[in-house]
Amino acid sequence: MLQIADKTFRSRLFGGTGKFASAQVMKEALAASGAEMITVALRRVDLTNPADDIMANLDRETYWFLPNTSGARNAEEAIRLANLARAVGNTNWLKLEITPDPRTLLPDPIETLKATELLVKDGFIVLPYMNADPILALRLQDVGAAAVMPLGSPIGTNQGVLTRFQVAIIIDQARVPVVVDAGLGAPSHAAAAMEMGADAVLVNTAIAVSGDPVRMARAFAQAVEAGRTAYEAGLGLQDNKAAASSPEVGLDFLR
Amino acid sequence: MLQIADKTFRSRLFGGTGKFASAQVMKEALAASGAEMITVALRRVDLTNPADDIMANLDRETYWFLPNTSGARNAEEAIRLANLARAVGNTNWLKLEITPDPRTLLPDPIETLKATELLVKDGFIVLPYMNADPILALRLQDVGAAAVMPLGSPIGTNQGVLTRFQVAIIIDQARVPVVVDAGLGAPSHAAAAMEMGADAVLVNTAIAVSGDPVRMARAFAQAVEAGRTAYEAGLGLQDNKAAASSPEVGLDFLR
Amino acid sequence: MLQIADKTFRSRLFGGTGKFASAQVMKEALAASGAEMITVALRRVDLTNPADDIMANLDRETYWFLPNTSGARNAEEAIRLANLARAVGNTNWLKLEITPDPRTLLPDPIETLKATELLVKDGFIVLPYMNADPILALRLQDVGAAAVMPLGSPIGTNQGVLTRFQVAIIIDQARVPVVVDAGLGAPSHAAAAMEMGADAVLVNTAIAVSGDPVRMARAFAQAVEAGRTAYEAGLGLQDNKAAASSPEVGLDFLR
Amino acid sequence: MLQIADKTFRSRLFGGTGKFASAQVMKEALAASGAEMITVALRRVDLTNPADDIMANLDRETYWFLPNTSGARNAEEAIRLANLARAVGNTNWLKLEITPDPRTLLPDPIETLKATELLVKDGFIVLPYMNADPILALRLQDVGAAAVMPLGSPIGTNQGVLTRFQVAIIIDQARVPVVVDAGLGAPSHAAAAMEMGADAVLVNTAIAVSGDPVRMARAFAQAVEAGRTAYEAGLGLQDNKAAASSPEVGLDFLR
């Protein structure tokens, strides 16, 4: 079982709630994914559409909410969003996301460390989204991050884990759970991250924009389990030299 | 459902029976894999160990046998093994495997095409193991191969699908099922092959030599289903440009 | 020095003559490439443009001609082109190219082996273009190919050496020169092939369609020399573990 | 010509001076590399070997010195080394290198930014070695870094540019020169970095530990020029679809 802070999770697939074509599709896809932890964002209420309330579609008994600070460009904005999330969501859990540059949506290491330290002191359970920077991961856990969330590739690119060597080092050194976030575009990407020893993965775009989000959610759920099981069972090493899978003896009669 | 020749299979994971530590482990791993089609090799009976009979451990009601011609170095040897397999196995199904060079265990395109043609004429259902050569795949199906089995990487190397662009072309052009064989060392490799549209994969070494073959077999089973489901659901395209998964509007109050 | 058949070459970069915007650009780019061996194709004379004669632009004292059989879809068509090439070009050298499928332009292993054997018997110096199939490479050299030309990636795709493991095996086993052909889209691709131990590379598209073919030709020339020099000097091994390039001692005063 | 701060360089290959078997080999390799900028480290004088003085082997008319702060684990140690370098080297140029973890030798983003800001204010020309973090690169140039030096892969691993997508973004956004540092193990790696648009590369281990450092230095010099020339000439795009390099018309007589 995965433990983060004082909470345990059976599912190692975290779900995002953005980009779904409809609330109904989102509900069914999340159910199919088996996710227990789901992310949500904070935005101004659209007063022309008061009934459009995601909370009407998500059972808080079923899902553990992880509000994100998406949109924040620095620590100050992120902290403001964190406090709003705590007030409306009645939770101190937070996916800290600070992305100053809307072109790349890559996280800011300096502001992320600063905000993590302040928010932890203020009682938040902070899971920072971060570049796959092993030293930064060490510093984030030193200031009390409950987990680290290194990126596989830029948000929404579906390119998978382009940061393999960095993620491998982060996993090797981490004292807190490592959740690979962003860019996982196919179940095989999620499985590969889990095989490396990641504790969990977060997937949103690849499920939400799939031709069939419900089936894709199921596929990611299976792949995450497959990757975790393989990691626990122990993978064979890669080798350049071929080795027969059938016996090499007992063929004298052929020659 | 996967159809090869006149037979249908629910499972798209084919199992190998080599390299297991014991018959018991093999039985449990095959059961966990959910494989319906399994490969076996032909060798001289070890007269010092007459009771060591794999057929005592495999229920032919449960498993469809695919005898291979492993060890054959040319068409003639392969055909001799094919006839022995048909006589003892009471089946005309055959994984044709012709590997002249024991250092690389790579298949011979010329002898493989020649043997496929002759064996098909002699009534065999032939699934040739082949280099990932799209033109050869076309020629093999033209002479009646029931499926083609391009390699992902050399046998036993666990390197995964190093032949992506060739396998993609083979799948795109094939009129018969494409089974990716050899070198799949992790569930993520199998999932990736299925996501590309492969009809099935064959796995032996990665399961048999795992620290826990039974759990690894289950992991591969899940990964193959995940990859197939994702292929059918439709994967999102990869993109170099980041795209937010949270809304880009509704943050005016932050600025 | 590179030796093929009875001829030696200082330059390990072979040049193609197709796709250039003008004969003048082609001449300057070939000069900048330092290529000694260049390929040409055979086509019907365009009777509406009789003066358009490539031979008016290429000095046969400077360049060793390697006519190709591009366009041939089987051995018979290739042999017919070979004889035409010998008649008009007054040379028995030949780049054998048999590509039955215009969609992929990938070579046919069966027809290529058959044509190589017949043409060698007929006195041709045959350099077959081939899929990166190590067993086929052995068979081609066994029937007298003067060199083998495995593809890096499909013609004109600029994707570089996607066939690394196969090319490495071919080089390791070859008794004749190995010339990596097709798909080399950047100087770094050519350098990588040479670092692996390839004897030469053939480049056409990447130079001809560059924004500045003459400078690109020079870049490929340098990269090929760089890769060859590195191969001869001996590359360091890759390692996952970091190792300092500055001394690890002598810092006591800092701590 | 490459310009950093107020100085211009013809060569885009920076040389390291560590790990050479002898001062003589170092001198010859640096000469062969054509490097104008070379790095040096600071260490306690070995009093048992007073004559072992690198300055006796390097002509400061020929080489522009870039002292590094290798060994520093935080900003304070780096600043102390910077001042020692300025005093003994009579230069305010500095390769800032802060690596808290000797296992990975990866740079600390927080301490690196802090030290860069302080050292720039103190009049140093600072070239920080950094993880390939695009946001950090923006911040470093904002506080006055004269160039940024993102890593390709961990120091001494020879794995090449494993950080392609990050380096591409850094180059795309940079207002200061981008020098790819660390992990470049072969000339093809250096050429690839230059083709991406890097302004320069720094190579030490791959040259110093080669079987023939002098020839390897020459190879890197050629590869860097090749990559830069290709970048300026303009590379063709990669494509999955094959495109013939010989004409597709004029073969009617064959069919």
Added chain:
Amino acid sequence: MKIICNGTEYEVGQGTTLLHFLAQLQLDPDTVVVECDEKIIPRQAYEALVLAPGQNLELIRFVGGG
């Protein structure tokens, strides 16, 4: 009297409470957090808070995000 809510001017009656205002907007007070002049208003204060002229309200809620 006039207040600003999510950047738009609204006319509200004297003595309107925040809870009442949210009701007018058909919003569920339990899923909306309110900043009044950049200060977060605790849920339990919605009923007591009487809106005053010129106040700047921000109504924020959870939406789908990754």
Added chain:
Amino acid sequence: MKIICNGTEYEVGQGTTLLHFLAQLQLDPDTVVVECDEKIIPRQAYEALVLAPGQNLELIRFVGGG
């Protein structure tokens, strides 16, 4: 009399049938295929086939393979 089986010389009694010989070797005739002088012997012929001096038998069965 002597025969060769899987490369080894065996002494067998006159009139020994192939089925009998397999039984002596404790082999299940249903999971072993026999080549006699490079000719495959059909399963149903095992009982009738009487071994002759100098015959070269190959006994082959399925084993684990990929």
Added chain:
Amino acid sequence: MKIICNGTEYEVGQGTTLLHFLAQLQLDPDTVVVECDEKIIPRQAYEALVLAPGQNLELIRFVGGG
């Protein structure tokens, strides 16, 4: 009389030699190879070869290729 050259019909005078015909087409005989009714004509035979009605000529030369 009529002949076919590279798929097109040509009217040529009686007794026209191949060399003469190439000259009419402004082609350099040294860089063009000729198939006449699918048979390659050796360069040195161009002068002697007199074209005959209905012959099918293919004129082929080197072009840029990779």
Added chain:
Amino acid sequence: MKIICNGTEYEVGQGTTLLHFLAQLQLDPDTVVVECDEKIIPRQAYEALVLAPGQNLELIRFVGGG
């Protein structure tokens, strides 16, 4: 009198200057930087600086590095 240099104790005569001390160690003063009790000594001060008992010197120079 005793001083510490690069972590080792040295016996030096009264009135020894830093420049003199470096000469005793056969070091080129132009390629060595000196920290005396954690303070960097400017090159031009080497001649004037007279070593005092118990001082802690660090002699540092450039070495090969990447």
